[in-house]
Amino acid sequence: MAKIRLLGTAALLVALLGVGSSGTAALSGVGVWTTTGPFGAQVQALWVAPTFASDPIVLAGTWEAGVFRSTNRGQTWEPGSLTDHSIVALAAPPNFAVSSLVFAGATDGFFISANKGRTWSAANAGLGASPRIQAIAATPTFAADNTVFVGTFATGVFKSVNGGMAWDPSSVGLTSLSVQALAVSPDYAQDRTVFAGTFSGGVFVSRDGGDSWVAANVGLALGEDVRALAVSPAFADDRTLFAGTFNHGVFRSTDGGATWHERNGNLPAAGLQVLALALSPNFAADQTLFLGSPGGVFKSTDGGATWADANQGLIPFVPVRAIALSPNFAADGRLYIGTDKGGVWMSTDAGVTWQPVNELLTGLGTANFVQASPEFATDRLVFVGTAGGGIYKSTDRGVTWERLINTPPTPAAMAISPEFRTDRVIYAGSLGSGVYKSTDAGRTWARVNSGLGSLRVSALAISPYFGVDRTLYAGTDGGGVYKTTDGGNQWKAVNTGLESSRIMDLAISPFYFSDSTVFAATYDNGVFVTTNAGGSWSPANRGLISLRVNALAISPQFNTDKTMYAGSSWGGIFRSTDGGQTWAQFNNGLPGTYVVTVCALEMSPTFLTDQTLFAGTCSDGVYMSRDAGQSWTALNDGLWNRQVRSLSFGATAEGILFAGTTGGMAWTRELGSAVERTHFLYLPLAFR
Template identity: 25%
Template sequence: MYFEYQSFRSFKVNTEPQFTIAQNEGLNEEAEAESENPQKRLAYEMDMLKDPSTGKIPFDIRHKELSYVRELNQIERNNIRSSAAGISQTNASPFVNYGPFNIGGRTRALAIDVTDEDILIAGGISGGVWRSTDQGTTWTRTTNFDQIPSVTTIVQDKRTGKTTNWYYATGENIGNSVSETGAFYLGDGIYKSTNGGVSWSLLAGTATNSVTTLGKFSLVNKIAIDYSNQSETEIYVAGLSKIYRTVDDFQTVTTVLGIPNTGFNSADIAIATDGTIVASIPNKSSNGTNPEEGIFISPDGITWTSITLPAGWPSSFRRVELAFDPHDENFFYALGETFLYKYDRSTSTWTTLTDNINVNEESVQGFDAQGGYNLEVAVHPGNQNTVYVGGTNLLRSPNGFTTATDRKHIGGYTGTGTAGPYANHHPDIHTLSFLPSDAKKMFTGSDGGIHKTNDNTASTVVWSSLNNGYVTSQFYTVDLYRGDRGDNQIIGGMQDNGTWALFQNDPTSSWIQAYGGDGAFSAISYNALYASAQEGQMGRFELVDNTYQASEDISPSDDDEEFLFINPFIVDRVNQDRMYVAAKGKIYYTYDIRENPGKGEWEEINGTGITSQPVSALATSVQPEGVLYFGTTTGRLQKISNTKEITTVENISASNLPQNASITSIAVDPRDANRVFVTFGNYGIISVWMSEDGGQTWSSISGNLEENANGSGNGSSVRSIEILPNGASGEKVFVGTSTGLYMTSSLNGASTVWTQQAPNIIGNSIVIMVKVRPIDGKVIAATHGSGVFVGYYDTGFNPEINYSIEGESRAVIRANQSFNQGQGFAFKWFKDGVEITGQTGAELVVTATGTYKCQVTDQLGPVAFTNEVSFDFDVVAGIDDEPFNENVQVSPNPSNSIFNINLDVAYATGFNYSIYNSNGIQVVTGKKEFYNTEERFQVNLGSMPDGLYILNVDNDKRRDVIKLLKQSN
């Protein structure tokens, strides 16, 4: 073999690999095994949002914070109009929604247009209203981003001449006290469309005007229209422990049932074709003195009669869904969280069917309503005996659940008793709709969006996803690979939809699933994807030949009480084989995640002074590396100044920081480890803080994000912060909030002015997390209900390096690469401030002690140095302290160019080789597939500087380390 080292300078553009993920059912099943727990999720969100002074989320805060944002945006528009400079462009390209195109979010509302079966109208619980004109092949969002997106119920006026009129309601009560956790989910009344769902407007008579108490339509479970009334538009609304009636399009509203009630229970209503109405009012939350609760019936919606409940009906019940039998409306079904009954109006008798629905606390099989979170019952329009019950799973009975033997599991989880979704379907069923012309065709709305079957009576029901651009997914987290310009990888965790990744620069490309469960924190490093699920479940996917291969479960502990519901972890920004995992009262860490540590194999950072406080945010530094900041759900901030040798944990909490508030994110300036930013998610406090001395002192930079200087009022909840350097000293700082994405390029303490980004694209969506990439100005905003948005900003040139340790005395340093044509990079490497001759690649292999950095030249013009990394190796050259082999014949040696080397027969099957200079820098690497021992292995170092070089040769049988002395004549 002949190898010649070439020294040249050129701009390099790499071809981006076509990544994919190898599916691992074992890891997915582990994550799915613990299905979504709405109560735990709400408790997690409660801690993040509640006002520390009251312990509650402010009433109607969603409505109030949106009103405040509208005022801010109007002030901004007025300032622009009065400015001679006009509008300045802040981002290089507009934000684009990147889906997930093939994943839907929690859907409680779904209806088919009675005049055109191709028209579907659906509502995501935090994603607004969507309309399809081709039965789910494509979708268009028809609500604006400044309208409340919490859609719970949709109904069409099906009367002749009225069919273009549609109504939807907002505000979801999912079981917890509205005065506490549920307050964030309050709606804003009833919306109406007069053009078939193409656009919507809020009905003034239903708007929530109170700032201290609930309005009638703050939380709505159901809207229903009495189609038998041809002279009036008679509409009923099932709200909190009450039933409301209007006949004048909500100009006036009458409470017709539950007048004395004070509880926070989700009522329900169903209307027969003759105008008979049945209603349920639960009592899990006390309805006060002399309440009206239970099951009621009325011939006209004005006069109501209580139906005596049957023996076995629970004394306390949270939610009951009602459905008439369309074949004989003398019968209706009542489905609760632990029971199913059928009522016969003609005989005033109940039939108990509970034993036949397999009430089960194991969500993966049988009927589990999860406390009333998912609940639906319906009779097949084409067969009176076929009845469907929805909980976590979808069950079907051919005899109205009068027996258990013929019950069939047809959706949700697999039905085999193991975790994982039913093929092309999703758990947690909220609504069912049948195609009027062919009732075998059925649509479901679930936590996974919208699905359709062409035969709901088949022995094995086959489903297809209609999540084709129905972008309603609810992200918790997102990440991108920071290393390379033009890299398209995005990964994110979503509520009850697992963790998925996108590898294409195409908004309509399908995302690929990596992990199940409730998708939690995720990350991308130089050689792996990381995904997690609720309460600390974690998996690693190692990159092998452009495929991310699932490795072992890397969860630090199997005690889920140690972790938050959505539990943070981070990969070190510089040494990307280091990982830190948040826990209660401590941090788990490993110096080499490549070893796939499992339960009991992680190191722990204890003695932090946070006892049982959950760690809620972590961040590491870039320049210099090795500083770790972390904070808790109670507002305590800590710092470790040297993660290479963890000896002390410093408390950097300050008296002026919010107390008993949840830290939602931490960001460290990649140019200066002492510049650190912290956000708090709670309402009623100052949310955004900054330190320029490593946490010794803190100052507010919340500015106009707060309505009042002390943090009170109707300012947004701040969830995430990121800093995008703009050259040596400038910057763009982004925050993700409950009312959208904001940015400032001029920090000015408490007077900082934040500007909403992409107001007509991202709008007031809840931006749960922001990620940036300094090398190309890429910004990703993940929302809780509207998917992921990607944009690019013009910034200065900001290259970075990261590294991995290979053995005890070798490291591989990586600079940014470019995948953009015409935007390549050229590289110069430096050790201890001196250029390393001949090193022009994007990677540098080092074995010598010293401080390294890279000068990167952009083909577009800019030149900049990266951050620095330092190593303290025990040996200057060689691999893993291997001794030199003085017995290998090299001729000539010294040589001015070519070295002829006689290698052992053990290398006949091939070998790897690498050459290092006297500074320990790898200058040559390669592989020989076959070696003929009658020939000699040749290396040509003629173009390299004189000096000592070390040749390492190895395969699975032998290793030799050989000295080569390059010496010119």
């Protein structure tokens, strides 16, 4: 993990967290960690229990964070046992009220829950190596025949007749084996009909329970990309189903799939890229259906003949990937949508208005940093970078968040100018898109990559004298270190003597103007130091018994005490008091002296007088030392997720320490003894 250090001014915030929005008060709790948010996730799938009126369960399938479960209509969420899995499909058999069965399709297989989504077990027998499930459909006769179908990324359809415990191929006649949608006829007991929507072959139909398939594409474009299928609940009578395509919008068939007719009415261009479809349970009477797209939600009340924008209250231009309606929709008007990075939203007026329902939904994947403004004591400004979700900004110390536009798609590091009050300059490093620069406090961004040989930027370090020297260093994952002396207009490699290309962290001396010193922590070769502003590097590893160094911390009084710390994998913490020439292990009080992995370090900005240092371990939580590392004490009361990845201290009147862990929610803790009125905000996140 890379941290970004801003030294020479007040030591500020650097951490990792999941993002979203929450109105929970951000700073509370004395002597114990408490959660505050923000919350959110990339939601790929949603499911509402058929027993919702009496048992209001909602499940959300997320990218890289598994299935989340709500038992109170989405007001709060809890993770299931599928953490770290990417879920793209959720379904349950019609006899859910009796069986409590729920199915989940993931990028790494099929999973079954027998307790309404609380816990899950893999069930991949017969699916082949590395099955990637994209769609699930159980028969309406499941209670009698135990039949369920899955559509896969590249191996077609599989069928199980024992509730998913074993699978057989069911793809005879399919000419496109990437199956993205499945729908079973409500009259399956009589007609044995199943529909499959494919990536490049349009729609296929089976009228023998999946034994064989034929194309059903009359009226569809050749090679149509079908993302969603929805069958009328009254299919036996009206023979109606809908297909949502990614290129040409919505099509309807009223003859059981024999022919298709476009039903795009007044849909805008963004609505023609269909990601999800859902029909009202009372469709035969109300003719209502909803469509999810990159342009948000659209609603039709005339069977798709015309459409209306249904995005009031939603984040603009956030793709909607999943839609689920209450089985009592006719009475309660309730439906849920799953968005790309915006979590779950709920409407209780049939889509007229929306509100986020993300409390404790901690699944936004990897959030790679959080960093405060150098003027944090007065402006309360904090930035968060999330994997695939861009950068978010809070102007109230993390209570609420807004997503910034045109930011890097995979931000991994941030550096804020020490002259931020006047120049408003921010840099963001991205894993794949290089360095971005903003000159208006994050409102707009531009790429500044000229001369940058690697676009996988994992660490940034800005000169404490940036207003004068315009110097910034970028550490990359695979390309070593780059330097700019003109604020990012031009970069050059500065790797002479650097024996590793994978940079985990950079730390720049608070007195860089006079000592020209920068340290680099590497993935496989320990610590390197330059004392000539990147002209050449030398190893600084004497005494280090672990050369995988994850984090560095450098004293604010480095010019006099020459003190710095290194956090390593499997070797714990090392201290140097001679500017990195020699190191000694300082693990007294840490768990597993020779095996503990330290992912984050942070020093009090008044270290010279209080000798206070914080360590985040990769699996055992946060530790504090009040004697410059001689001994350590755990600070974990209430911190149930102890996989800490980042720490940073904010030198405000309150003193705020931020910590990042795996997951995606925030916590805060007030500690009144180490540093006066110290608060801790825990910001969970996944370690790269």
